Amino acid sequence: MGRRPHFRKVRSTEPGRPRLYGRHPVLAALQNPERRLRRLYATPEALAALGPLPPGLQVQSGDAADLARLVPADAPHQGLVLEVEPLPGVHLEELLLAPDASRPLLVLDQVTDPMNVGAIIRSAAAFGAVGLVTQDRHAPSETGALARAAAGALERLPWARVTNLARALDQTAKAGFWRVGLAGEAEALLADALSAGPVALVLGAEGEGMRANTRAHVDALARLPITDAVESLNVSVAAAVALYAVRSRHEQPPRSGPR
Numbered sequence: 001m002g003r004r005p006h007f008r009k010v011r012s013t014e015p016g017r018p019r020l021y022g023r024h025p026v027l028a029a030l031q032n033p034e035r036r037l038r039r040l041y042a043t044p045e046a047l048a049a050l051g052p053l054p055p056g057l058q059v060q061s062g063d064a065a066d067l068a069r070l071v072p073a074d075a076p077h078q079g080l081v082l083e084v085e086p087l088p089g090v091h092l093e094e095l096l097l098a099p100d101a102s103r104p105l106l107v108l109d110q111v112t113d114p115m116n117v118g119a120i121i122r123s124a125a126a127f128g129a130v131g132l133v134t135q136d137r138h139a140p141s142e143t144g145a146l147a148r149a150a151a152g153a154l155e156r157l158p159w160a161r162v163t164n165l166a167r168a169l170d171q172t173a174k175a176g177f178w179r180v181g182l183a184g185e186a187e188a189l190l191a192d193a194l195s196a197g198p199v200a201l202v203l204g205a206e207g208e209g210m211r212a213n214t215r216a217h218v219d220a221l222a223r224l225p226i227t228d229a230v231e232s233l234n235v236s237v238a239a240a241v242a243l244y245a246v247r248s249r250h251e252q253p254p255r256s257g258p259r
Contacts, residue, residue, distance in 0.1 A: 017038065017083060017084070017085060017086075018083075018084060018086060018141075018142045018143055018144060018147070019070060019071065019081055019082065019083050019084075019144050020081070020082045020084060020144050020147045020148075021067075021070075021071045021075055021076070021077040021078070021080060021081045021082070021144045021147075021148065022076055022077060022078050022080065022144075022147075022148050023046070023078045023080060024148075024151045024152040025082075025144070025147040025148055025150070025151070025152055025154065025155075026040075026080040026081075026082045027050070027152065028152030028153075028154070028155040028156070029082055029084055029147075029155055030050070030053065030054060030057075030082070031155070032087075032155040032156075034087060034088065034155075035084055035085075035087060035155060036084060036085035037054060037057050037082065037083075037084055037085075038058070038083040038084055038085065039057070039058040039059070039060060039082075039083045040053070040057055040058065040059045040060070040080070040081070040082050040083075041059075041060050041061075041062060041066070041067055041070060041080070041081040041082075041083075042059065042060075042061060042062075042067075042079055042080050042081070043061070043062065043063055043064055043067065043079035043080075044061055045079060046078060046079030046080045047059065047061060047079075050080075064077075064079060067079065067080075067081050071144055072144070072145065075144065075145070075148075076148070081144075086141070086142050087142065087154070087155070087159070089159060089160060089161050090131065090158045090159065090160050091160060092133060092160045092162055092168055092171060092172075093171075094131075094158065094160070095130050095131040095133070095158060095160055096171065096172060096175035096177070099130075099175060099176045099177060099197070099198035100130065100198060101196065101197050101198050101199075101250060102128065102246075102247065102249075102250035103128050103129060103130040103198070104127075104129050104130070104198070104199045104200065104201050104242075104243060104246040104247070105129065105130050105131060105133065105172065105177055105198070105199070105200040105201070106120065106124050106129050106131070106132050106133070106200075106201050106203075106239065106243070107132075107133045107134075107165070107168070107169065107172070107179075107200055107201065107202040107203070108120065108132065108133070108134045108139065108202075108203055108204075109135070109138075109165060109202060109203065109204040109205065109210045109211055109214045110135065110138040110139075110204065110205045110208070110211065111134070111139065111203065111204070111205050111206075111235055112138060112139060112140055112205065113140070113206075114140040114143050114145045114146035114149070115145060115146070115149045115236075116149075116206075116234070116235050116236045117134075117139065117140050117146055117149075117236075118145065118146040118147065118148065118149025118150040118151075118154070119149045119150070119236035119239075119240075120132070120203075120235070120236045120239045120240075121146075121149075121150040121153050121154055121157050121159075122149065122150045122151050122153045123236065123239055123240035123243055124153070124157050124239070124243060125150075125153035125156050125157045126153070126243075127240075127243035127244060127246070127247045128247060129157065129243060130158070131157060131158035131159065131160060132157055132158070132159045132160070133159075133160045133161075133162060133165075133168055133172075134159070134160075134161055134162070134165075135161070135162060135163070135164075135165045136161040136162065136163060137163075139161065142154070165213075165214060165217075166213050166214065166216070166217045169200070169202070169214070169217040169218065170217060172200045173217075173219070175198075176197060176198055177197075177198045177199060177200040178194070178195035178197060178198065178199050178200070178219050178220070179199075179200045179202060179217070179218040179219045179220075180193050180194060180199060180200070180201055180202065180218060180219065180220050180221075180222050181202040181203075181204075181210050181214065181215060181218035181220070181221050181222070182201065182202065182203050182204075182210075182221075182222060182223065182224070182238055182242060183204075183209055183210065183215070183221045183222070183223060184209070184223050184231075184232050185223070186221035186222050186223040187223075188220060188221065188222045188223070189222060189223060189224075189225050190222040190223065190224055190225075190242060190245050191225075191245060192222070193220040193221070193222035194222075194245065194246060194249065199246050201239070201242050201243065201246065202214065202218055203235055203238060203239055203242070204235075205235065206232070206234065206235050224238060224241055224242070
């Protein structure tokens with residue numbers, strides 16, 4: 001019998017090198033030409049289901065227990081763990097080049113929970129957002145948990161990390177975006193605060209919300225029309241609702257066919 005492989009229980013073989021796990025994040029990364037791949041760990045069954053792999057990719061096979069040593073406890077790896085280099089970031093200017101009223105820009109002010117950011121990335125990609133903007137010091141880095149929550153959308157949504165969020169919001173306004181900050185205490189409803197042109201949606205962390213300096217750099221504050229049955233929505237849910245509100249203004253209703 002062959003010797004069982006031994007996978008070390010470490011987050012990465014090198015600092016800053018994430019490991020993605022689960023079928024959707026791993027498959028999306030394998031299909032992304034911008035992603036630098038290092039090594040794939042897989043069960044034989046999961047490997048067979050992947051089909052052709054990028055040439056030159058190192059592959060190590062093991063069972064589910066072997067792969068579990070590579071990821072956080074109880075992480076649903078589905079027989080696949082992929083070690084990668086972090087994606088190259090985009091510059092804010094790239095996201096502002098051609099404003100499109102149907103494609104909102106999403107700006108997060110100190111939203112640090114990787115699961116929330118991953119879910120927001122998934123919603124942003126689903127509703128056609130032009131990209132995500134965060135402050136580099138107060139946002140999560142790429143992790144397997146974030147990629148798992150994004151369900152593959154991490155590979156598709158451009159993400160700009162900036163040093164100064166207030167300055168970035170000023171640049172966004174100069175590029176033609178109407179900046180709307182979501183705040184539960186705002187008088188205006190989101191639908192009334194949106195403009196007909198390109199929109200940048202700004203969301204703050206749960207609890208604290210947007211910082212005062214961020215509020216000073218938006219054009220309008222707005223709230224979602226939730227009832228008093230709950231105090232607030234999770235930030236990832238609020239982001240999805242806001243993204244839908246922007247997108248739905250530009251969707252044409254389906255034409256009725258002949259009766």
